[in-house]
Amino acid sequence: MSLMSHDPTKAVLIVNGAKADADAAAALHERVAHAFAEAGWPKPDLAMTTPDDPGTGPARAAVRAGAGLVVACGGDGTVNAVAEALAGTGVVLGVLPLGTGNLLAGHLGVPDSLDEAVALLTGGTDRRLDLGSTGERVFVGMAGLGLDAAMIADSSEQLKARIGWLAYVPSIARHLRDRGRRVSLRVDGRRVRHSGVKALIVGNFGRLHGGIDLMPDAAPDDGLLDVVVLEPSGRLSGWAAVLVRLLTRRDGQNISRYQGRRIEVRTRRPVPLELDGDAYRTANTLSVQVEPGALTVRAPAREPSGRPAEGE
Numbered sequence: 001m002s003l004m005s006h007d008p009t010k011a012v013l014i015v016n017g018a019k020a021d022a023d024a025a026a027a028l029h030e031r032v033a034h035a036f037a038e039a040g041w042p043k044p045d046l047a048m049t050t051p052d053d054p055g056t057g058p059a060r061a062a063v064r065a066g067a068g069l070v071v072a073c074g075g076d077g078t079v080n081a082v083a084e085a086l087a088g089t090g091v092v093l094g095v096l097p098l099g100t101g102n103l104l105a106g107h108l109g110v111p112d113s114l115d116e117a118v119a120l121l122t123g124g125t126d127r128r129l130d131l132g133s134t135g136e137r138v139f140v141g142m143a144g145l146g147l148d149a150a151m152i153a154d155s156s157e158q159l160k161a162r163i164g165w166l167a168y169v170p171s172i173a174r175h176l177r178d179r180g181r182r183v184s185l186r187v188d189g190r191r192v193r194h195s196g197v198k199a200l201i202v203g204n205f206g207r208l209h210g211g212i213d214l215m216p217d218a219a220p221d222d223g224l225l226d227v228v229v230l231e232p233s234g235r236l237s238g239w240a241a242v243l244v245r246l247l248t249r250r251d252g253q254n255i256s257r258y259q260g261r262r263i264e265v266r267t268r269r270p271v272p273l274e275l276d277g278d279a280y281r282t283a284n285t286l287s288v289q290v291e292p293g294a295l296t297v298r299a300p301a302r303e304p305s306g307r308p309a310e311g312e
């Protein structure tokens with residue numbers, strides 16, 4: 001659909017129904033409407049996600065109805081579902097973080113304060129970000145297999161609701177001893193093999209909670225996907241060494257990095273895969289390619305790292 005048919009001030013809020021009940025969503029709606037009125041914008045529409053449709057359906061409907069801005073109110077899973085519908089349309093994604101895993105918001109520097117995040121919706125800078133695509137699904141941040149996917153598949157939603165991302169700690173602890181896997185990787189057709197892979201992540205950016213940047217060279221608007229392969233030797237001590245290397249940004253033989261436009265991963269046995277922090281499927285192949293500049297996001301003019309928003 002052409003951008004010409006989209007009204008930049010016509011907005012739809014898509015609220016993750018697991019993060020906000022009807023009253024909380026109505027309160028959020030009023031708060032945003034108030035800020036929009038001050039900016040001279042009309043009241044946005046409101047749609048709720050459901051377990052069966054975590055946001056893609058309402059976001060598609062918003063695009064069809066001519067909205068210029070669709071706001072994902074939730075975590076990275078909600079952002080992912082909305083991005084799926086907005087990819088390639090030029091319709092702008094806004095983010096109001098409500099979940100536990102808001103890595104996109106953190107990377108872009110969307111403020112933690114809800115009022116400031118709301119103000120950004122009418123006053124931010126539009127950036128064009130790359131998407132990763134599996135052909136059937138997109139990812140905004142990361143796709144992975146190994147420890148991260150096992151941790152996601154295994155973590156408790158109730159615990160996440162109570163203690164946030166710390167809820168991942170028990171499931172990480174359960175999977176730290178998982179055996180390394182043989183993985184065959186093709187980066188733009190170039191083949192490499194790894195034999196003790198405990199986590200492999202393909203991403204647009206790699207900053208996690210707790211100050212870990214898995215992919216310091218990754219930029220969400222460089223037209224490339226980054227890959228990090230973690231092969232800690234032994235068990236816990238190997239992971240501890242890798243963690244220290246990641247935190248101090250000193251790569252060693254247990255950390256390998258690649259960049260490319262098309263990444264194909266093959267494992268011997270099917271493994272759980274994750275996309276943007278939600279379980280995707282169990283398979284022995286993951287094939288992704290970059291869609292440069294496919295997603296327009298309203299963001300602060302500078303990332304917390306100080307990087308200017310070049311994709312403008």
Ligand SMILES: Nc1ncnc2c1ncn2[C@@H]1O[C@H](COP(=O)(O)OP(=O)(O)OP(=O)(O)O)[C@@H](O)[C@H]1O
Pocket residue numbers: 016017018049050051053054073074075076077078079098099100101102160276277278
């Ligand atoms: N109405 C709903 N009821 C129950 N679950 C929902 C509902 N809407 C969406 N979901 C689920 O919520 C998850 C996405 O949550 P989201 O990512 O927004 O927050 P999060 O849990 O904080 O983030 P993350 O999953 O990245 O940690 C998806 O698994 C999706 O299926």
